[in-house]
Amino acid sequence: MDTTARRRKIQKTIAHPENDLYNHDVNMYSERPQTVINLEEFEELALERLQLLRIIEQASLKGFKQYSEDWKKTIKEDLAKSGLKKYIRLINGYCTQTEQDIQARRADHYSHFILRLAYCRSEDLRRWFINREMEWFKLRFISQSQEGIMKFLQQNNLTYAPISNELKDELKCELVVSTSGITEVSFEGTDFYKVPFGEVVPLVKGRKVFIQKGYAFIPTADLVVCVLSKFRAQLSESLNIYNHRLPSIDDDRVNSLLNDLHNTYTGKEYVAKGDKDRLDPAHLDAYSKKHFPLCMRNNHEVLRSTHHLKHFSRLQYGLFLKGIGLLYEDAMEFWREEFTKIMDGDKFDKQYTYNIRYNYGKAGKQVDFSPYSCTKIIMNNVGPGEHHGCPFRHWDLPILKQKMGEYGVSSEGIDSVLDLAKAGHYQIACGKYFEYTHNQPPSMTINHPNQYFEESMNLAKEKSSKKT
Structure with a gap:
């Protein structure tokens, strides 16, 4: 399946x-x-x-x-x-x-x-x-x-019954002083329950509950701890x-x-819908600086500087470009123009055109492949000399810090992103990078490079419409 x-x-x-x-x-x-x-x-x-x-x-x-x-x-x-x-x-x-x-x-x-x-x-x-x-x-x-x-308690045979009003009044002073969130005013309208203190260890540890003879007296709101x-x-x-x-x-x-x-990726699929969403390849350099996530911006810049990308980088970046609207004919011309700066056309045709046709469902299994999600990119292995993968997971922290500085992220922003990357929260780190490069956070956690691009583009359109 x-x-x-x-x-x-x-x-x-x-x-x-x-x-x-x-x-x-x-x-x-x-x-x-x-x-x-x-x-x-x-x-x-x-x-x-x-x-x-x-x-x-x-x-x-x-x-x-x-x-x-x-x-x-x-x-x-x-x-x-x-x-x-x-x-x-x-x-x-x-x-x-x-x-x-x-x-x-x-x-x-x-x-x-x-x-x-x-x-x-x-x-x-x-x-x-x-x-x-x-x-x-x-x-x-x-x-x-x-x-x-x-x-709920009745349906699940959880026998928690409120203490009597007499006992509640007798313990009023202790309950008000010891119970977190309870005041003199709220006390009268609150039921309390007598439970073994071992069932509410978090409350005992936080000193938020009154204990007497091995039992804790908890308000209704804290029954959730027992359950x-x-x-x-x-x-x-x-x-x-x-x-x-x-x-x-x-x-x-x-x-x-x-x-x-x-x-498994559980978010929106990003598939361009023909000529309606066509991307002009001439815009890629500008888009990479303003709207690409860090992983795709890096791939684009490496491609422009070396005129080549290894297989998995081409796959990751090529499907991303497909998802933002680069049509098959334009993709073939884009990759050909770049690669033939370091090789002749025959070599490009023999060694590289098949992969482009494969990505667009025109060769091999003829499947219309979708761009990679963040989860898939994060789980990839990245070897020496390869440029795919997630920068927040696969890059050394000094390199990540240097790149973000070059792209205009503030020192405060760099530290915030690095802390998240160190803790393994790679997608949240990407969202923070978005926030510091766009002056506002994304509408949702970044789960897909094409989502990042879409949110960035929508934000630019909103700002443009406000100016007019």
């Missing part, structure tokens, strides 16, 4: 007789899905779930404090831009019972279990999946009303079980999807 191909949006819903399984926005995923779905639906749900979890991860990497209003806002905005509005329904806290709500919860349920199959395969994958799923769980839980939380602890333990155990059962999956199509899922 080609999981990088452009995905078709599924219009039909998944048939499900057990609607009572989907009457709450928060799910402990204690029961496996029982209804059969087809392979197309399986793939679609998997990729949507992966995109959801990546959006949650990137919201934190952008610098927003987890679970803050800004953090929630950017997640909702990115979900909307990515066409994942059904997941927004689950973090609004309404818990309504419309058909759209039911379908959103079904998709959430199925996709969670599909990703269990993909992420049970190694310790690193399990760790990443558990952390993202806990964030997704907590985001929905803290959005619930008091009534919604009580309904998260149970959710994590249950999910971790389940992933270990799934890992042992993986050999029983004998469908090569499913295995191919699951094996490659973590490195």
Whole structure:
């Protein structure tokens, strides 16, 4: 199965007789899905779930404090831009019972279990999946009303009952002083729960809770800590079980999807649409300086200075150019003009024209190949004398620092980008580079070189229209 191909949006819903399984926005995923779905639906749900979890991860990497209003806002905005509005329904806290709500919860349920199959395969994958799923769980839980939380606890047989008013009044002084976020005013309207202190270790560690005789007294808002602890333990155990059962999956199509899922690109595909989006090759030098991401600007400048690029650099850069509108005929002329500055035309025709025709689906498998995503570029190996790959991952830091300085990035900006690159946040680093070279951040985390180009071009058009 080609999981990088452009995905078709599924219009039909998944048939499900057990609607009572989907009457709450928060799910402990204690029961496996029982209804059969087809392979197309399986793939679609998997990729949507992966995109959801990546959006949650990137919201934190952008610098927003987890679970803050800004953090929630950017997640909702990115979900909307990515066409994942059904997941927004689950973090609004309404818990309504419309058909759209039911379908959103079904998709959430199925996709969670599909990703269990993909992420049970190694310790690193399990760790990443558990952390993202806990964030997704907590985001929905803290959005619930008091009534919604009580309904969730009841449905999942979680026996947390508020302490009596008598005990609450008796401990009022201690609870107000020791409980984070509780004041004299809010105390009366807040229920407290008596739980073993071992269930709320993070609160104990942060000195945010009153403890007496081995029990912690927590407000409703902190019940999520107890529930998260149970959710994590249950999910971790389940992933270990799934890992042992993986050999029983004998469908090569499913295995191919699951094996490659973590490195699959989940964003927009960038394919030029004929003459309408035609790029004039004469504009490439100017565009490279103003609108190309660092990886593609470097490829362009190396090509102009040496009149040659090695195979993988040509592949990466050639598909990028195709995606921004360089038509086949123009591409052939562009590469020929550059390469024949150091070789004769016969050599170019014999050794290089096939690759160009291949990229445009005119030779070999005759596939209309899409440009490489950031994930694919980052995962590439880059050898000596090669210029493809991601600068934020593959370049030595002194070289990266020097290049950014040459391109006008401030000292403050260089330090900020280098810190992100050192920490392994390569796409966030690219977004910061965009911010410092455009004086404003991109609308979304950079996941694709062609996305970078598109955002830069749109920004230039907006500025131009404001001037007129």
